[in-house]
Amino acid sequence: MEQDRYSANHKLYIVGIISLILSIGLFFFSMFILPFLIWNLHYDVPDFISHMIIYFQNKMNYSLPASKFLSWLIFFVPCLIAGYISYYISNYIDDQILGIKTEEEIEEEKQSAILVHKEIRASIGLAAKIFLLMILIVCIILLLHQLVQNI
DSSP: OOOOHHHHOHHHHHHHHHHHHHHHHHHHHHHHHHHHHHHOOOSSOOHHHHHHHHHHHHTSOOOHHHHHHHHHHHHHHHHHHHHHHHHHHHHHHHHHHHTOOOHHHHHHHHHHHHHHHHHHHHHHHHHHHHHHHHHHHHHHHHHHHHHHHHO
């Protein structure tokens, strides 16, 4: 039988649930106001959305599309942040309960990440050298072309 997630870590569980509810609420609210902002459909959108758009236009001197986009982002970006916090907390509690990662495995992951980082750096270096060589060849061809035209 699966362990109770609440008993594993009370505070993190509560924070995770609150951030999940906040994320879902902000997501649905941002999707609720989206037709009003895109197609100017008139329905029961709260007045503070209209006031926010007018504020961005008058006080901040933004255009109407920019004001609408900023008004939408004010609700959508916190939705993404709260969703990520909820996701991270959920995975942290799962890792604690299941004991998925031990200290040795974490150290091995760090070592493999360092090795992968070195390999990526070497690959990027090789790609940069090839790119610079291609640019050099094009420059030489252009110089030869200029020399041939001037003769």
